[in-house]
Every structure is written in C-alpha cells, then in structure tokens.
Amino acid sequence: LRSSSGVWGGLVQAGGFLRLSCVASGYPFDDYAIGWFRQAPGKEREGIACISNDDGTTYYDDSVKGRFTVSSDSARNTVYLQMDSLRVGDTAVYYCAAVQAPVEDPLKTYGFDYWGPGTLVTVSS
Numbered sequence: 001l002r003s004s005s006g007v008w009g010g011l012v013q014a015g016g017f018l019r020l021s022c023v024a025s026g027y028p029f030d031d032y033a034i035g036w037f038r039q040a041p042g043k044e045r046e047g048i049a050c051i052s053n054d055d056g057t058t059y060y061d062d063s064v065k066g067r068f069t070v071s072s073d074s075a076r077n078t079v080y081l082q083m084d085s086l087r088v089g090d091t092a093v094y095y096c097a098a099v100q101a102p103v104e105d106p107l108k109t110y111g112f113d114y115w116g117p118g119t120l121v122t123v124s125s
Contacts, residue, residue: 010119010120010121010122011122011124012086012121012122012123012124013086013123013124013125014086014087014088014123014124014125015085015086016086016123017082017083017084017085017086018083018086018121019080019081019082019083020036020080020081020083020094020096020119020121021078021079021080022034022036022078022079022080022081022096022116023076023077023078024077024078024079024098025077027098027100029053029074029077030053030054030074031053031054031100031101032053032054032098032099032100032101033050033051033052033053033054033098033099033100033101033102033103033106034050034051034053034070034072034079034096034097034098035047035049035050035096035097035098035099035103035106035107035111035112036048036049036050036068036070036079036081036094036095036096036097037094037095037096037097037109038090038092038093038094038095038121039092039093039095039118040089040091040092040093041092043092045095045109046061046107047061047106047107047108047109048060048061048063048064048068048107049061049064049068049069049070049081049107050070050103050106050107051070051071051072051079052101052102052103052106053072053074053079053101054101054102055101056072058070059106059107061107064083064090067083067084067085067086068081068082068083068084069081069082069084070082079096081094081096083121086121086123087123088123088124088125089123090121090123091121091122091123092120092121093118093119093120093121094118094119094120094121095115095116095117095118095119096115096116097109097112097113097114097115097116098112098113098114099111099112099113099114100113
C-alpha cells in the first residue's frame, strides 16, 4: 500500500481541504476493504473511514462524518479520502490499511492486515 497527500503536501489551513490517496497493488482490489486511520501525537491510532470494495459500503467515525468522504477507483487501484472543513484537531499521521472483504470491524486497527507507511497532515490555525 502506498499513500500520499498529493502535489501540495499535507499542510493546510483550518477550514481548508485535502485529498489523500492510497494505491493498492499485489491483490485483487475489488476483494478488499480499505480503511483510513490516523494517529495524533501522544494518542492511539484511530479508525476514521473505510470502504469495502466488494459492495461499496462506506463507514465513518462520528468525528469525521459529514466532513470526510471515502471513495474508490478500481481502474486505478486507488482509494481516496477527501477531507473538507479541516480542523486543527485533524492534525495527525494518516494511514491506509487493507483487509480482505467482508470487513468485520471497519474502524478497528486489529481488523486490518496490510498497512501503508503513513502521511503527515498538518492543519494550521
């Protein structure tokens, strides 16, 4: 798994937006669920969004519901996390992870087998 925050990097002002990408390879993309997690300094890693590529079901944590959108492009083997209305509290290292569908615990770290290296997102005030 490879994740990135695009051309402009991971620094954005509060209220702004950013899109993260997660490129998957080495397994049947449509048979897997991709989750997005984040870890802020001094805090545990938490699940924020997930999409199950077998049926398109999406899951969101309440902290990002209505602001973040997860989507999938099977032609590019890529899952996106569109992050809008960003807050200072969204500052964290963001990770994508994969597990074969169906996913049992879509927002739990223990439910995923393969992890990307992480991308730092910094939201300034």
